[in-house]
Amino acid sequence: MGSMRCFFCESIGSGRMCRDAIDPSERKHLFNVLRGDSRRVLLIDGKGGFAEASVLPGETLEVGEFKTAVHPLTRVHLIVAAPRRNQMDQILRQAAEVGVWSIRFVVADRSVAIPDDKNIARRSIPILKEACKQSHNPFMPQLKPLLRLGRVGPEINVMDRVFYGAAPSLGEKKARDALMPGDLRIPQVIEDICWLVGPEGGFSPEEEDFLAVCGAAPLCIGRHVMRVETAAIAGCVLLMNARQ
Numbered sequence: 001m002g003s004m005r006c007f008f009c010e011s012i013g014s015g016r017m018c019r020d021a022i023d024p025s026e027r028k029h030l031f032n033v034l035r036g037d038s039r040r041v042l043l044i045d046g047k048g049g050f051a052e053a054s055v056l057p058g059e060t061l062e063v064g065e066f067k068t069a070v071h072p073l074t075r076v077h078l079i080v081a082a083p084r085r086n087q088m089d090q091i092l093r094q095a096a097e098v099g100v101w102s103i104r105f106v107v108a109d110r111s112v113a114i115p116d117d118k119n120i121a122r123r124s125i126p127i128l129k130e131a132c133k134q135s136h137n138p139f140m141p142q143l144k145p146l147l148r149l150g151r152v153g154p155e156i157n158v159m160d161r162v163f164y165g166a167a168p169s170l171g172e173k174k175a176r177d178a179l180m181p182g183d184l185r186i187p188q189v190i191e192d193i194c195w196l197v198g199p200e201g202g203f204s205p206e207e208e209d210f211l212a213v214c215g216a217a218p219l220c221i222g223r224h225v226m227r228v229e230t231a232a233i234a235g236c237v238l239l240m241n242a243r244q
Contacts, residue, residue: 046140075101096131104144110201166218
């Protein structure tokens with residue numbers, strides 16, 4: 001399956017499928033580039049469903065058994081201060097590749113970019129789809145609307161564990177309180193973990209107090225200060241693999 005080309009299809013049927021069942025953005029590449037040469041391809045729907053199919057003449061597909069991928073044991077939800085456009089695209093792409101479950105961009109006190117939420121959705125979905133295709137990830141991350149950081153309390157309160165990025169240059173007390181990767185002990189029963197990453201200047205003291213009230217623990221994932229896009233993905237991967 002890893003060597004097959006992957007295409008996005010929101011409604012995967014069984015048996016013979018015509019070109020109209022394929023996402024319009026995918027049709028040209030699928031039928032014109034592959035030219036109906038009976039090549040095997042992989043179809044994913046972004047909701048965990050996938051199937052192998054053969055490309056046939058006449059712009060049709062012969063679809064095999066529809067299957068549903070097993071949900072990950074740990075779902076990591078990323079909440080990150082909205083960065084500039086290129087950094088945002090990188091976060092989206094890599095989050096889909098590593099299997100982040102949901103993504104929400106927020107506006108923090110020290111944010112340098114405040115994008116328009118409609119533009120985020122319009123630009124982000126094609127990037128997420130393309131990254132899922134490239135990585136063969138059948139679960140496309142859910143993209144949630146842009147919010148102020150102070151409004152995400154109800155969302156993170158229902159998570160099993162919540163962590164926020166703590167820079168190694170924290171003040172002495174907060175540095176003592178911050179967890180290190182070796183301190184993580186995520187029980188097997190934990191299903192939903194939230195990882196919050198601030199802007200380049202970090203969270204403000206008021207925001208850190210807010211996160212503490214919400215039950216978030218500071219987590220320092222490296223010895224050096226990281227860019228937003230680096231901290232976002234590195235933290236997600238760490239938390240996905242921290243189960244006991």
